[in-house]
Amino acid sequence: MSNKTGTVMVVGGGIAGLTAAWELTRQNIHVELVEKSCFLGGHSIGFTCKASDKCQQCGACSVEEMLASVVNEPLINVHLRTEVKNLEKTDTFKVSLEKSSVQVEDGKVIKGFSVHNSPLYVAGKDCADDDLPSGAVKIDDMGSTAEIEVDAVVVATGFSPFDPNIKSTYGYGKWKNLITGMELENILRENTFAVRPSDGKIPEKIAFIQCVGSRDERLGNLWCSQVCCAYAMRMAGAIKYKDSNADISIFYIDIQNTGKEFPVFYEKIKSDVRFVRTIPVDIYPLENDRLTLRHMVEENGTPDFEEFDLVVLSVGIMPNEDTDKISKVFNIALNEDGFLDDNAAGTSGVFVAGTASGPQGIADTIASSGRTVYETMKYLGVIK
Numbered sequence: 001m002s003n004k005t006g007t008v009m010v011v012g013g014g015i016a017g018l019t020a021a022w023e024l025t026r027q028n029i030h031v032e033l034v035e036k037s038c039f040l041g042g043h044s045i046g047f048t049c050k051a052s053d054k055c056q057q058c059g060a061c062s063v064e065e066m067l068a069s070v071v072n073e074p075l076i077n078v079h080l081r082t083e084v085k086n087l088e089k090t091d092t093f094k095v096s097l098e099k100s101s102v103q104v105e106d107g108k109v110i111k112g113f114s115v116h117n118s119p120l121y122v123a124g125k126d127c128a129d130d131d132l133p134s135g136a137v138k139i140d141d142m143g144s145t146a147e148i149e150v151d152a153v154v155v156a157t158g159f160s161p162f163d164p165n166i167k168s169t170y171g172y173g174k175w176k177n178l179i180t181g182m183e184l185e186n187i188l189r190e191n192t193f194a195v196r197p198s199d200g201k202i203p204e205k206i207a208f209i210q211c212v213g214s215r216d217e218r219l220g221n222l223w224c225s226q227v228c229c230a231y232a233m234r235m236a237g238a239i240k241y242k243d244s245n246a247d248i249s250i251f252y253i254d255i256q257n258t259g260k261e262f263p264v265f266y267e268k269i270k271s272d273v274r275f276v277r278t279i280p281v282d283i284y285p286l287e288n289d290r291l292t293l294r295h296m297v298e299e300n301g302t303p304d305f306e307e308f309d310l311v312v313l314s315v316g317i318m319p320n321e322d323t324d325k326i327s328k329v330f331n332i333a334l335n336e337d338g339f340l341d342d343n344a345a346g347t348s349g350v351f352v353a354g355t356a357s358g359p360q361g362i363a364d365t366i367a368s369s370g371r372t373v374y375e376t377m378k379y380l381g382v383i384k
């Protein structure tokens with residue numbers, strides 16, 4: 001006979017959902033973990049280590065560690081490529097699960113970022129069985145269609161990175177060497193060095209542009225995304241550590257300089273990286289796929305132009321693109337910025353964890369999941 005003390009559905013398998021699931025099982029609570037995509041880990045499982053001669057506290061390895069713990073925990077039942085179609089509250093929650101609409105391109109095979117992902121490979125339609133890597137699963141064979149019953153729900157559906165196409169003056173998508181912070185993460189992971197997408201060469205001059213999509217009145221996004229100053233500086237530091245010739249500039253409004261370790265790191269990196277207090281207005285292409293940034297000089301308001309080999313947009317944290325749907329299915333109100341309102345959730349047995357409720361980094365997300373689990377256990381009567 002099972003000795004579990006209840007069942008909780010955790011929706012979203014990023015670091016928030018993984019932490020919540022894991023912490024719940026520490027109390028012997030059974031978890032149904034529902035993840036829309038084909039892999040666990042969310043956005044941060046793909047992040048690269050930013051250590052120089054010492055750890056830079058980026059938190060990326062804690063996601064890998066948590067993922068390994070979760071996949072080896074028998075009390076957690078994982079539903080990949082699955083979404084919640086309907087939730088009905090009685091004494092418990094009756095949940096209808098359905099396959100999510102996530103697809104893999106016909107004939108293509110995609111690979112998870114972590115070796116702990118199972119399956120590690122997912123194949124699109126029209127892939128010949130003989131050509132598939134060992135353990136690969138076809139996309140149509142993934143996903144749960146089921147009715148389950150749970151005692152409480154943790155919604156950890158995360159965020160969407162800002163779509164830089166919306167800021168049309170930068171020309172994202174038109175210039176090969178204009179990339180986002182997420183794309184630079186991929187490049188650093190796959191190549192160790194920062195390389196230009198256009199020719200694979202190591203760029204001499206690199207610019208980071210901060211606050212892309214955040215703190216922008218014209219877009220109506222007034223919030224600070226909290227993480228992009230730190231991630232840009234850590235990436236700049238990692239690049240400089242591997243290539244001391246790299247000439248890096250960070251264009252910014254002001255620096256979100258919080259946390260215990262971060263002010264020390266900020267002081268140190270000022271000697272390696274140039275900080276320019278202005279946000280470029282637009283970007284033009286040059287020969288050899290170089291780019292010109294036009295910005296206003298802070299002191300006198302006159303335009304200035306500067307050329308770079310690679311430009312990185314520090315895109316911010318936006319509400320999950322499906323937030324309206326999630327808010328309806330789980331009956332959670334939205335806050336003024338459009339994230340799930342974690343204060344509004346909870347009393348009914350539905351709780352929110354992580355960036356679904358607003359911007360935060362990995363460490364704060366882990367802490368927020370811990371608090372959510374505490375509230376969930378109180379609701380279940382596991383603790384007083």
Ligand SMILES: Cc1cc2nc3c(=O)[nH]c(=O)nc-3n(C[C@H](O)[C@H](O)[C@H](O)COP(=O)(O)OP(=O)(O)OC[C@H]3O[C@@H](n4cnc5c(N)ncnc54)[C@H](O)[C@@H]3O)c2cc1C
Pocket residue numbers: 011012013014015016017034035036037039040041042043044047058059060082083084156157158159160161181182227230231234315316317320322326353354355356360361362363365
């Ligand atoms: C470019 C960039 C770099 C960053 N670098 C750092 C860094 O170096 N250090 C740091 O501390 N933080 C960093 N962050 C922030 C970090 O990404 C977040 O703190 C972290 O990913 C939040 O985890 P989460 O679980 O809340 O959300 P997510 O990582 O977004 O995970 C949410 C999960 O829920 C799933 N999901 C979504 N909708 C549904 C649904 N309807 N049903 C089921 N599942 C669903 C998603 O597929 C995903 O797996 C960075 C952010 C960006 C944009």
Ligand code: SF4
Pocket residue numbers: 048049050051054055056057058059060061062
């Ligand atoms: S916290 Fe980040 S920098 Fe430190 S070891 Fe882990 S991945 Fe590397």
Ligand code: SF4
Pocket residue numbers: 210211212214215223224225226227228229230254255256314316
């Ligand atoms: S963390 Fe930095 S870059 Fe990101 S929105 Fe805040 S101030 Fe701008």
